[in-house]
Amino acid sequence: MEPINLQSRLSLRNSFLFPVQSALSRKDVLIGAALLLLPFVGWILNMGHRIMFVHQMHQGQEPFPAWKQWGQIFKHGCITWFGMIYYYIPAGLCGLGAVYGEISWLWIPAAALWVVATLAIPGYMTFYCRKFDVSEIYNPVKAFSRTVQGGAAYWKAWGIVAVMLAGSFVGLLGGGVGFLFTSVWFWQSAGFSFATVFTQKFEL
8 A cells, every 4th residue: 555644645545544554553553542541641642642743754754653752742742732722712711701700692702712723723733743843833823824725625634534533433332442542543644634734735
């Protein structure tokens, strides 16, 4: 099978196969699933892992294995997690106002801001992966404008990600243990999908 990387065509097939395309990639999924048994820390490490495999492809390297330099993986996971919190703060504040201030109409801007933040986050992830430039994260206007420039390909990626998300819940069968593996598979598929869009659109 042709190696699937950021120069590959964005398709449901490629996104599905990317995390399991080789023995090394499957091993990374297994490691990521095992790490999820560590509350919170495992999630942060998996976040950092996604940053690392995209970074390796930007450097002309193979995406897997990416479980190396564990300190760096944890660091990048924390940085991008803080970035996500930063983007969701406005929605969170409106939600708190709705709950504790009993201002029911605040649920409307809370929902709208949550959607905007969710759409903008992929607009900084791939660019941060390239050179680990933190300034790429904390610029919501730039991040959101990139998603607009992503055009139809960006929305195609969201469609693929939605299918992958639905498929990941198959892992809940059999006691739910499989969800550890399918959730890591989903995160890596999503990371690949969005990184492909922005890498090709902006020639990173």
